[in-house]
Amino acid sequence: MNTAVSSASRLSVAPMMAWTDRHCRYFHRLMSKQALLYTEMVTAPALVLGGALRLLDFNPEEQPVALQLGGSDPKQLGRATALGAAHGYDEINLNLGCPSDRVQSGSFGAVLMTEPDVVRACLEQMLQASDSEVTVKCRIGVDDQIAQETLPEFLSMVQSTGVKRVTIHARKAWLKGLSPKENRDIPPLNYPLVLQMKLAFPGLHLSINGGVNSLAAAQEHLSAGLDGAMIGRAAYQNPYDILARVDCDVFEGDAAPSADDIAEQMIPYIEAHLQQGERLHQITRHMFGLFAGQTGARHWRRRLSELGGKHGSNLADYRILLNEMRVILEQQHELEVG
Structure with missing residues (x-):
């Protein structure tokens, strides 16, 4: 084995x-x-x-x-x-x-x-x-x-x-x-x-x-x-x-970074994929559930879906969405500590 x-x-x-x-x-x-x-x-x-x-x-x-x-x-x-x-x-x-x-x-x-x-x-x-x-x-x-x-x-x-x-x-x-x-x-x-x-x-x-x-x-x-x-x-x-x-x-190791960090870590992979002439949606279609259960999850899914249906969606579009999510998450954080 x-x-x-x-x-x-x-x-x-x-x-x-x-x-x-x-x-x-x-x-x-x-x-x-x-x-x-x-x-x-x-x-x-x-x-x-x-x-x-x-x-x-x-x-x-x-x-x-x-x-x-x-x-x-x-x-x-x-x-x-x-x-x-x-x-x-x-x-x-x-x-x-x-x-x-x-x-x-x-x-x-x-x-x-x-x-x-x-x-x-x-x-x-x-x-x-x-x-x-x-x-x-x-x-x-x-x-x-x-x-x-x-x-x-x-x-x-x-x-x-x-x-x-x-x-x-x-x-x-x-x-x-x-x-x-x-x-x-x-x-x-x-x-x-x-x-x-x-x-x-x-x-x-x-x-x-x-x-x-x-x-x-x-x-x-x-x-x-x-x-x-x-x-x-x-x-x-x-x-x-x-x-x-x-x-x-389960494995007594370390917990993963935040969902926001995971989305950020995907950028080099997405960039390399797009440089090969491939489509953004081929990757992001697997990422709809990344923020499931968190503030902004619906916005993330809706915008990813929009990008998937948009011809020529690129890394700049993905970065804009990620920044939108960070604003939403920060606003929620301020409400929780305020």
Whole structure:
């Protein structure tokens, strides 16, 4: 087990399609130096057959960062794992939890929990392909499976391959009848079952995912005996509220600077991005929630949205907004001390 990524997985931000791209991860890293970050899911065929190696790009400052792969062909996943390791990823995660129609049609994601022999072959090829740690993210079960029976069998198979770390989304995936969005909310959470799996498989490093919407909730799972907690949408929508205290409260490190300081620290990154001819919105679309719950949060979101829709928005526009926020924050401070 890779000690660095294993330690970081005590608190991780979930892989989220269209959200956790490299700009998002750089932004999140400014708030937590130690939490484990994940890429969006990258399909093995896109890398191996499509040659889309740009999907593996990341900034070294994002470390510790893990690559999540999707696929069902063992040889393709082995080659994709080797490519990911060569690009510097210390962890390669296999997606066995996504319920979307597109993923099912590619015969990967949660549907593979019904094909343990295929999963075994995939994991064996991935483990042979590099020295990077191979991990799994799965559901407690799918459709009409009796999770209390099938999940232990599935974890036993995973452990037998040599995989030592698994993240379990504590909901079933309903592949028929529910949309991906509904699969995030409607199937009931079964936290006790995940905790039972930790007791049944003490040799596995088990993290919990699903409905973990605050740092306090994550800490409750850790206190209950689980090895890690993974936060998804809440960490994206309220990044500062959750990530700013992760290093202090979970890893016994230092708390992050203020949200205002984080916005300031993004300036060199934004400037370099714009100098490459790219758009401001590609970065700032991940920053809407920076001031969530704070004075001026609505102004920040509205103005960022305006800049995103404005052709040719530049760093000067961003600086003007940041100065507007500082005025708002200073006025609030004066009211509080006055």
